Amino acid sequence: MKTRLLALGLGAAMVLPGLALAQQAPAPAWAQGRPDAMSSSNLAPHPPKMTTTPAEQVPVSALRVPQGFKVELWASGAPGARMMAEGPNGTVFVGSRTIGRVYAITEQGGQRQVRTLAQQLNQPNGLAVRDGNLYVIAINRVLRYDGIEGKLDNPGQPVDLTEAFGLPREEHHGWKFANFGPDGRLYMNVGVPCNICEFNRDTHAVIISFNPDGSDRRLEAKGIRNSVGFDWHPTTRELWATNNGRDWAGNETPQDTLHRIRRSGEDHGFPYCAANWRDPAITTGPAACSEFVAPAAMLGPHTAALGMRFYTGNAFPAEYRNQMFIARRGSWNRDQKSGYDVVVAKTDGQGNVTSVEPFLTGLLDEANNRFLGRPVDVLVRRDGSLLVSDEQNGAIYRITHGN
Amino acid sequence: MTPVLLAAAVLAAAFSASPALASGDAARGAALAQERSCGGCHGAKGVSDQPNIPSLAGQQAEFITLQMILFRERLRDAPPMPDLSQGLSDQQVEDLAAFYASLPPGAPEDRSPQREAYSQAGARLAERLRCGVCHLPDYRGQAQVPRLNGQREDFLIHAMAGYRDGTRRGTDTNMNAVMYGVTDAEIAAIAHYLAHRP
Numbered sequence: 001m002k003t004r005l006l007a008l009g010l011g012a013a014m015v016l017p018g019l020a021l022a023q024q025a026p027a028p029a030w031a032q033g034r035p036d037a038m039s040s041s042n043l044a045p046h047p048p049k050m051t052t053t054p055a056e057q058v059p060v061s062a063l064r065v066p067q068g069f070k071v072e073l074w075a076s077g078a079p080g081a082r083m084m085a086e087g088p089n090g091t092v093f094v095g096s097r098t099i100g101r102v103y104a105i106t107e108q109g110g111q112r113q114v115r116t117l118a119q120q121l122n123q124p125n126g127l128a129v130r131d132g133n134l135y136v137i138a139i140n141r142v143l144r145y146d147g148i149e150g151k152l153d154n155p156g157q158p159v160d161l162t163e164a165f166g167l168p169r170e171e172h173h174g175w176k177f178a179n180f181g182p183d184g185r186l187y188m189n190v191g192v193p194c195n196i197c198e199f200n201r202d203t204h205a206v207i208i209s210f211n212p213d214g215s216d217r218r219l220e221a222k223g224i225r226n227s228v229g230f231d232w233h234p235t236t237r238e239l240w241a242t243n244n245g246r247d248w249a250g251n252e253t254p255q256d257t258l259h260r261i262r263r264s265g266e267d268h269g270f271p272y273c274a275a276n277w278r279d280p281a282i283t284t285g286p287a288a289c290s291e292f293v294a295p296a297a298m299l300g301p302h303t304a305a306l307g308m309r310f311y312t313g314n315a316f317p318a319e320y321r322n323q324m325f326i327a328r329r330g331s332w333n334r335d336q337k338s339g340y341d342v343v344v345a346k347t348d349g350q351g352n353v354t355s356v357e358p359f360l361t362g363l364l365d366e367a368n369n370r371f372l373g374r375p376v377d378v379l380v381r382r383d384g385s386l387l388v389s390d391e392q393n394g395a396i397y398r399i400t401h402g403n
Numbered sequence: 404m405t406p407v408l409l410a411a412a413v414l415a416a417a418f419s420a421s422p423a424l425a426s427g428d429a430a431r432g433a434a435l436a437q438e439r440s441c442g443g444c445h446g447a448k449g450v451s452d453q454p455n456i457p458s459l460a461g462q463q464a465e466f467i468t469l470q471m472i473l474f475r476e477r478l479r480d481a482p483p484m485p486d487l488s489q490g491l492s493d494q495q496v497e498d499l500a501a502f503y504a505s506l507p508p509g510a511p512e513d514r515s516p517q518r519e520a521y522s523q524a525g526a527r528l529a530e531r532l533r534c535g536v537c538h539l540p541d542y543r544g545q546a547q548v549p550r551l552n553g554q555r556e557d558f559l560i561h562a563m564a565g566y567r568d569g570t571r572r573g574t575d576t577n578m579n580a581v582m583y584g585v586t587d588a589e590i591a592a593i594a595h596y597l598a599h600r601p
Contacts, residue, residue: 050468050473
């Protein structure tokens, strides 16, 4: 027996050196589209943190906001905290990716209580609230918790709408941002299942909407690589969306972008064009970017511009009214780290973006090229305060103005 | 000047990845590992002598922490670990990770003799698959990417096949993509090479 095993082993040893890999392995998604010149780059996605960061270790003292504003730690102990949605009674629901949880945060007597509402889900990043019901969108799953704020301690089994929505199954860029539009429809993104590739442009790199029961799918925008944040202008009702540009095209290329979607179904150019740059990795398609809708603003290369909301409250100075707060989670595919902040994009009366300015800073230590936290979403509460989720610290900050 | 520069470099390295790292306490982790009998399978000194059970000595603390959370949250199905990790607090997980990361790595006593040509074939395949980009060229791993040197050969085969066959994934799906289409014979050669690295 031993001899036969040994002989087999020897046989394998003699055969293998001449063997090519049976099938050329595709690069992992984060490495696709990487030129040979960058093959030895040691840039790689930063690890997630799935353990609780104690409140005293959350880097709130490093945070900076413009004069007149105040930032404080609002809640902690929610590892992986990402997208936020507020219920009619003020509960803040928080989604996540790797840790698979949905949290519910309530306030009582100035204290916040963090509950884990759901767990063991596959990247439940998309949350939306309608008529007191919470919609949770994981990869390929849509769940509805009816009357959720009346049963936070015992949410029970949700209504499973997965089949009705029929979402694509791809994991990569398959996590969702979701929200209800002013038309009462449920909007969400479907990202591209690669870094840069050719794909079905009507099913991926899109923003789509449905009736709340999953019927009547409609294409809202195409050619948007992966939007993990969008909102509607409070007066014009136009849809605006952030977008993540692709990796491995250099430290400065392409920029992440902000898109203004004036008409349902508009084409914003990916994979051919990104940030007005014709991507040479795609040899088919139009030669120039002029036939696509141009981005409304540039949001910085590799900054990971994600959650975005118009400021609709009355508690901030008038100059912030109807302007966009945008969370930038921060870069991995860039030698000098960038992002890790919240910016405000301001528009003129015609809806042209006139500036993109820092608003919440301090989480990026440029001198040491390290980061202290990763802002993923912003949420305007009914009292006019702005919440910011920090995925890396499992924390939520609250920004107020004046006393 | 040199000590100052060195200190700065060490500091920079310590903070280069994510914040609030290494909050585990190795001594508390050692006591907890004793209490929970982790060594019964993973070896008293973190070097496993049981088939398909990984060695943990010298493993990256962040990797251990993340995998333990995946077990506890029942997001990674590898019996009996999901059951055994129930009730562990985040702090306990980080303590266990700090303990195992602090132990000197070593080869299992039942390691097979190295076959030179077979190892070289595995080395070439590992280079071709660019394993060293994330696991680093000396395969000591970094952060959420595990150390591979001296790991049990059978466990490496089990892990790589699991990624290829979709029965396992990490905190992201990169390993699933890397292992796509790699044959059993190729996996075995890579495992033999890595298992015999010091």
